[in-house]
Amino acid sequence: MLDFLGGFDRLCSGLTRRNFLSIGSLGFGMGGLGLADLLRAEDQVSKGPAKRGSHKGLINIFLGGGPPHQDMWEIKTEAPSEIRGEFRPIPTNVPGIQICEVFPQLAARMDKAVVIRSVVGCKDRHESDQCMSGWFPDDLRALGGRPSIGSAVSKLHGPVDPAVPPFVGLAAKTSHVPWSHSGGAGFLGAAYSAFKPDGPGMDNMKLNSIPMSRLNDRRQLLASLDKMRRDIDTSGIMNGMDAFEQRALDVLTSSKLLDALDLSKEDPKIVERYGDGKPYKYQYDGAPTCNEHLLLARRLIEAGVRVVSLSFGRWDSHGQNFDLVRDHGSKLDQCVSALIDDLHDRGMLDDVTIVVWGEFGRTPKINNEAGRDHWAQVSCAYMAGGGMRTGQAIGATNRLGEYAALRPVHMQEIIATIYHNLGINVSATTIPDPTGRPQFLVDHEPMKELI
Secondary structure (H helix, E strand, C coil), X not given: CEEEECCCCECCCCCECCCEEXXXXXXXXXXXXXXXXXXXXXXXXXXXXXXXXXXXEEEEEECCCCCCHXXXXXXXXXXXXHHHCCCCEEECCCCCXXXXXXXXXXXXXXXXXXXXXXXXXXXXXXXXXXXXXXXXXXXXXXXXXXXXXXHHHHHHHCCCCXXXXXXXXXXXXXXXXXXXXCCCCHHHCHHHCCECCXXXXXXXXXXXXXXXXXXXXHHHHHHHCHHHCCCCCCCCHHHHHHHHHHHHHHHHHCHHHHHHCCHHHCCHHHHHHHCCCCCCCCCCCCCCCCXXXXXXXXXXXXXXXXXXXXXXXXXXXXXXXXXXXXXXXXXXXXXHHHHHHHHHHCCCCCCEEEEEECCCEECCCCCCCCCCCEECCCEEEEEEECCCCCCEEECEECCCCCCEEECCEEHHHHHHHHHHHCCCCXXXXXXXXXXXXXXXXXXXXXXXXXX
């Protein structure tokens, strides 16, 4: 193996600020598959040149565990105390729209966002698939499952830059594994899996004892790869492999990806604006409140990534619900508002969709542990950017927060809207499954209120 190790100062994901570059098996969460293997697989399944549209992007922020809908975007002031809870609503900069008091910065940016108070179609299952694809793991399981948004976009649009993966998963590792699932490739296969910078492949992504001057000497690097340490055969296979190894090196030696992951190259004032989300509280078996991941997501989109998914906090509030929301909510308020401002200031907000949501909602009635339990009947979502008609609150639950009383919004409608924002017509676009049967991306249409 070849290793090059730089500085230290680790981020919460385990990624160092100054580096590691690896040559070998750049891991995509697929076991022993290396980057070159994935590029070969992609080449085999491609039916022609990748479609290259404008660089639209998605930052999918998953609140693993199920956020309490009635304690975030629709405070139930008229409900009895055992349902209403401890929070009060505050006005936003859009007349007539109020949200929870723990989100004052987002309230000041309501004109650039949308809150959806009546999300339906959820199941009482702690699985990120609901928010990553709009489907459940059981759907088309025999064929490999449904592809996530990131994988489908990778297939349909390809990379913006050959040296930058189109789909990146920043979800930190969690003890409850489904909460760190960045979205699977499903029946599309390994070639369209998410690149995970903190995945096991990073251990093999290190150049060691190789002078920096040799990074551009591709042939010498290829000669040094572990997999290339064998006699040159006479079958011609080695020549066929060169193109894929070359593409692998394009990723590994490009400064774009590594620079995007190196926050030491960011303006310190912007880093401070996002915050770090520490101390991590109420994490247990879930994700940390890593505010820096949202900044990394912006940097990755700017570098050419199309879809970034991440997991923020652990929202399974069976106990201490209100303390948890104060902690997680205030941190989310800081980093999402910073992300909105950052994208706006860079002229990127209309091209980048932000979605913040979880797999289901929480019970209307507060339990004996000051918590709320699972409630799949209705949930919520927050969206911003993407060229949508913002400054809206869509839908409503009944007085007790039990069900969608006004404009139920199916989860797949949100996914369909995201695809629309990314330049994909869900009514006309299909992807063939392994049997050759065309599969639509979702069964619902985009939200007419937003497009």
